[in-house]
Amino acid sequence: MATIIKQPSITIKCSKPTKNVEPVVCMAVESNTKQWPTNMIWFYSNTANLSKDNFMPSNHLQTTLSDTLNYFPMLAGRIIEDAKGNVTVHLTNEGVLYTEAECPNQTMDYFIPRTLSDEEFDYEHINTSNLVLKISTYDALYAHMILVIAQATQTSLTDNIKILQSFNGRSRFASSCSPAVLNYFGSFPFWLYGKIPSDREPTLSSLAQMIHEMYSKQTEHSLRDYNAYLMSGDGDIKKNRVDADVINRDFHCASWRKVNLLGAKFGNSGYPIYNGPTDVLYPRYFEMMDAHVNDESINIILGLREQDYERMIQQNLIHKYR
Template structure:
């Protein structure tokens, strides 16, 4: 077991804060994700065998962090809620939480065996080690918390925890790359949220009467949901691993999908094909019937949808886009790899800036109480959810002598039907999937030998 010795946490503030102490109100969609946090790690290998004082030195990390916060002041602020449950961020410059830690009894290979990076590896030591100081899930205290853990070999595991109403993986990547560069951000973050709002008064007057849009995971009329999708305590041991899919294997999966795909589909992406494959693998392992009104969920980064009607600056929007879409697998027939890939593809390809604005507006319809929004799904026992963190530059954060991270992903993962899809350090289109499964389901998956059937 890893021994993690933590120093007393400090707060890092903007080095040159603005005198304009204003506030920013999160969009309805962001406020609806306020009970969740985003928890990520970046792992840096000390390949040059530098000393602890020379490899990613603490004073340099703190100085550059303070300077970077000048461009991301929202992270150094504090949150409150209004009477409708909307999260308001006050730019008070009270700082982000920063913690230095040390693991004196283990080297990097304990957490991530470098000889297995192209084969996959066990996530248990990452899951069970105290590698983060997480932010609270009630929007109190610091909006962001950073822990820098120095290992016996002087390699570094850097973790960031932040309110999900403020950041998603896209925003997190924007921030850490700016911090790592040690320079003013080349892509200035945009905080203006008006692009997501209805542009005309006539549209705004219709908000109160909006009904739930198609594909919208959130439901304002759910009286009582038996399961919270992300916070239910696991009753069994969960085995978490990173599974590696090579470019050749991914191409084979896509070829298999294309054998029976509808001519109406313009293309099938790696995401579509691999997600469909993983649904079949997990369903078989968990003995889940896919004809029982099962929901397939995904996250949509919709920033690019607004370029044509707003400006390219929207790509640098710093906030959270937790557009959780869903579609139900048709219950009248057994799904195939091709039909699932097509379902996944059509779900997000039909989304435009109009549908995304309607989605956000629905979440503040009726009496406007954000607290009524519930994610109407169960990814513990029934449904499937894949979040793609690919093509987001998460492996580009080079802190000078650190080199690029050898891995970036979730700080921990214990959910049996939620998995993340991520780029690998090979940067060749190969994919890492981190997945947690109940022990008996994991053993069944290994026996069925379906995971890498297209190698």
């Protein structure tokens, strides 16, 4: 059993607040995506070889967060929304809420078991279907996981199944931002939807092609068209917004592989940041995350119902490889 001791919450502000006090007026697409924040957990590694009692010193945690906010002054500001859904961010440096908790009677392994598997990759059962176009690791892995999850959840892929993937719009609109902003907190999400053709059973190849085309056809022009659509008519973003099924009832994948989660470092505290997802409640959801900095290994974080996960394990649909 774990005993968690929560400290009183405090407010952390930018250590070097921006001199630009002009408010930031968000585009329609940014205003539209404000309602889907990304919840994050930070772990600070013990790079200074401190004693056990000082493994995560509060002053370093607070200093690092304060230094990090210098890159993202909007996070420490305040948002005002008008009746039509237009958002303005005031760079007031009012800060973010910081809550620290500790568990003195358990180690991190209690919450995140770290076990090694003796299983090796099963090279004999790789799908070798010829693909009609060049695809990425993301396309192939997403397609593979759809097939695995469909079996685990006993889902027919010929029943007008919808798949969803997140899309980073920041790099398309704000290419002048610093790499730290673009590659870390600097994304705002779009969700791309596609329906699997119901006239035939999909294959790894056909799914990978579909996923690839959903993403590749999105350009700056398509995003700007959507921005213009949200501003059309009387400019009421709330009324023009597409009522999308964000908590996708079918298949939903989010890739965190291009946001530099491993080894990200801000300020001069000497404490690199590890960033990971919180709990998810989607029935057929998974995330891709880089497992190590120096290789191409990938962690898959599954969001399945317990009975579906047990079925997946019992039927040996997925393995842990090293």
